[in-house]
Structure formats: structure tokens, C-alpha cells
Amino acid sequence: MIRIVKFLSSSLTIAEMEARKIRHDSTELWTRAVQPALWLLLFGEVFNRIKGITSSNISYITFIAPGVLAQSVLFVSIFYGITIVWERDVGLLTKLLSTPSPRSSIVVGKALAAGVRGIFQAIMIFGLTLIIGINLRLDPFDVISVFVVIVLFAMCFSSLSMTLASLLKTRERMMGIGQAITMPLFFASNAIYPLDLMPEWLRTISLFNPLSYVVDAMRSLLITGDYSGIPLDAVALVLSTLIFVSLASIMIRRLIE
């Protein structure tokens, strides 16, 4: 087999492994759906009564739906490193890395696996928006594009998480760092308020926050249907994903040494 075929086959096998685990036990999917539900039902409903947060004629709860989706995928991905540390602790990671599969294919596979979980999050949240009557553009093209965005996004941040895991090495530290970075990432983005409401300095920071591009792309696809910003979003997302996946591939062996 040629190298690229082997690489892809191994990555997909790792993702398949994750999918099979989800099939055996889906409780985690359901518990992870609780938080976005609270954001939409409580936070969204309450702030919906305040007019003028969003400039246009879309309601606030509609406005934050893509942000809440992005946030829940962010949580799944940023804590993905904990799974890796756990797999290291029980000897599973060592076993994976001693197979003939290239190490980078294992990392890409794990990142894809986070994407698989992200897609399940999206399906749950779409279901929720239908129930509470949030009006998203759920036609096939938009939904599939959102899935692509989610997979890239999950790959990006789960790779960041795996890189951190290679440096921090314990589950406790990973919990700590995960909590320390998710909130700043979330608030320094356009997830729950538009960029124009931000003070100048925060707006500058949000320009370097991959989450902003993800939310912008999702909002274009799911709400406005204005695709003009998407090429920039895509470039920013693909670039940061490539960087973090490569970084994680280089770092991962530190975890088992």
C-alpha cells in the first residue's frame, strides 16, 4: 500500500474506533447536551427580552444558537486531551503508537474522533432548536457545510488539547488548563455578542481567536445566508488546524516516554 493510503486508512480506523464506542455507550453524548440546552433555554430566553443586542432583525436566541453550538464543540475538543492522558495511563496509547501506523495518523485519527463527537453535538442542538422553534436554515448544503466546519474546528482544538496533554501529562492539570482557557476563548469571541458591541481591545483579541471565525462561518450558513465572509473563515480555520495537528503529532511521543 502506498503511504498516503495507509495514513488515511489508519486515521479513519481510529475515528471508527470512537464511533463504535459511542454506539456502545451514548450516555456521555446526552450529558454533554445539557449545557447547551441550558444556554439556549435560560440564557437565550432571558436575554431575548432585551432588544438591540443584535443590530438586525434576528432575535437574540437565534443569534446565539451557532455560538452555543460552537461552544459545546469547543468543550468536547478542549477536554479531549484528558481522554488521551487516560489512554496513556492504561497503556492503550503506547499500544496504538507501537503499531505500524504512522504516529501522525494516530493523532489525525484522534482529532477526527473529536469531530465525530462534535457532529453528534450538532445533531442534538439542531434537534433542540427545532423543538424550541428557533428558525435556522437547515437545508442540506448548509448543514453539511456546518458539519465540515465542526470537524475542522474539533480537530483544531482537540489537537491543541493533545499538545497540552503531551506537556502537562496528568488528568488533573488538563482539567485545570481546560477550564482556564475555555471561558476566555468563549468570551473573547463573537459567540454571544456581536463584534461591534466589544471594546476596541477585545475586538483586536477576538481577531486572533479561531472561535470567532468558526462562529462567523456558522452564523453565515445557519442564519444570514451571506457567504461573503466564509473564504476568510475557512482559511483561518484550515490554517490553525494544520498548525495544531502538526504540533500534536510532533509532541505526542513525549506522553509515552
Added chain:
Amino acid sequence: MYALQVKDLTKVYSSRIRAVDSISFNVESGEIFGLLGPNGAGKTTTIKMISTISRPTSGSILVFGVDAEKHPDKVRELIGYIPQSVSVDGDLTGYENLLIFSKLSYVSKKERDARIIFALEYMGLKERANELVKHYSGGMMRRLEIAQALVNRPKLLILDEPTIGLDPASKTKMWDYLKKMNREFGTTILLTTHDMAEADLLCHRIAIMNAGKIAAIGSPQELKMSVGVEMIKLCLDSSAIEKLVIPDELGKIIGYENSSVIISVENAEKKIPSIVEYLLKRGIKIESISFNKPTLNDVFLKYARVAFEEGESYSQARMTRRVFARRSR
């Protein structure tokens, strides 16, 4: 052909611990080779380097002639590695564990299914194949790991403390499986152990390791013979003792003690019946028989100059128990 050639292998951890200190040894193709040593001897560190999981500080490793430093990916195609802690995935079924790892080892689709069915049957896991592995017993998990090796068919199978934490019955079973695999598939096996009986009963040759160094290499028999001879002590009627002669093929009288005669022999268990028969034929009454043969413990004492600590260290025992506890939840 050598399955493994290790030369001047050294690993220094960042904290200046010389975990492995310039060791050299060869493993012949088709051999079962054991690294025997107490906890902290450097066994795990050694096989991690051979499995390309950790990089040597210096020295060279050739696996079937392939340099592990230059071509780690090629080496990984030749080996199967079973770490000390159980490495099967508890959240997948037994069948899925075999399937996923055969894909990651690029076993061709044609052969995969037949091999999986064979391995499940061979290791006695067929009935439980579709059950989640976290409900398996520790012994079954170990068997599943061997089944993975049966599917992937590595030329060199590397196992770290394969029977640690297993009950005596599962232990014996595991030894049988490893021997069978070695015999039927010609798989070369490299394993580590701190269990003398395991090294003695399972391995064709062993290297005795202590404090990062190899103290002695040889077959268990050779090593034991190098430490001392096997002796039979016969307590006889004192009148018989003085005129007693023993033919050379049975043994050699090397001393007397009170009313006993001490005979050096080559294989005490086998020689005792012949000696008894010989004496009875001549009407000599035997009061009692005892025999003494050197053990690997004596070997260890002689070459490593320290007593072999039996049992597991606290942290290791805890680790193993934790893993099994989690897996069997």
C-alpha cells in the same frame, strides 16, 4: 539469523538515572528469551527502546537486521508489543479490539476475518467475542492481547511482565499459549519477568538483569549449573556407607556426613529412581533421601550479588490493581 541484536544500549533519564547501562545481547530467531530481574532493574526501559517507543541515549538495536533508530516504522511492522498494564480497550468488544488493531497493523482484508475467527477460537474467547472487554476478567484480557498477536502475526512478540496480576491457573495457561505460539508459528518471543519460575519454565534463554546491567546470560539449566551442582543426600545404614560404590553414570560420591553419603548428580529428579533401584538390588536399606539443586535465585545471588526481592513493589502492585479494578468495573 538473529531476531534481535542489542549492542551497548544505554538509557539515561533526564534525572540522571542510568536506567539501562550499556547492555548487549542477541536473541535468535525462534527463541523465547526472558529478561529476568527485580523491579527497577531496567527491563521495561529496555523493551520500550526495542519497541521504538522510547529513544535510546546511545547504543544500537537491530530487529531482524533493521535498525530501530533509522527505521522505527519498519521495525514496528515486525513487532507486536504488549505492555505491562492491560492494553486492550475496555469500551470495545473483544472482536472489535481484534478488528481495529488488525487494521492499524495493515493485515490484508482477505486474511483478516479468517484470522480473527481463528484467534478467538484458539484463545477460548469465541463465546464472549461480542461482549465489552471491560466485563472480561484479567486473564481474559491478557488472552485477548495474545489473540491480537495471533491476528497481526508479528515476527517478534514483545511482552512486559505478561503474567503479572494473574492467578496461578491463568498464569500456567498463559505460559502454554506462549509456548504454543512459539512452536506453531515460529514467533520469536522476548519477555520480561520478575518471576523466577516463569523464567525457568518458559524461556529457552534468559538474561539476568540488575541495576541497568546484564549480569549473566544463558539457558536456565546452564545458569543453574554454573552456580553449583545438584546433590543427593542418602541416609543409609552405617555399615553400608563405607563400602558403597556408585557407578559413574549414576553420580559421584563427593562427601560423607554422619550416617549420610552425598552424591553429585546431573539431574536429580531423573537419577533418584535409578540410584534407589541400584541400592535395593544390592540389599542396601535407605533410611531417607533428600536432594538439593541450585535455583535461579542462587544464580541471581551469585551474579548480581544481591538477593532477589520477591514480590511486587508497592507502586507497581497498585498500578496493576488499579488497571484491573477499572477494567473489571
